[in-house]
Amino acid sequence: MKYLRGIFNDGLTRAAGAIFVLVCIVVLFSNYSDLPEQHPLFGVFVYILVPILFVAGGIVFVFAILRLLK
Numbered sequence: 001m002k003y004l005r006g007i008f009n010d011g012l013t014r015a016a017g018a019i020f021v022l023v024c025i026v027v028l029f030s031n032y033s034d035l036p037e038q039h040p041l042f043g044v045f046v047y048i049l050v051p052i053l054f055v056a057g058g059i060v061f062v063f064a065i066l067r068l069l070k
Helices: 002-007 011-032 040-069
Strands: none
Touching: 011 040
């Protein structure tokens, strides 16, 4: 646990970890659940979350790299 505490000690890495977990959850949910096919509006919301979270993860990554270079 001390190793994970050292990795996730600032806001950017916490945000990156949360975005990664959310992307994994959404992808697994959309693959194994029939709910998005049964309710089309919910399906659109679920399928649009992956690109949004991917872009958010990229933005967090860029901010982390810029902070590292300073």
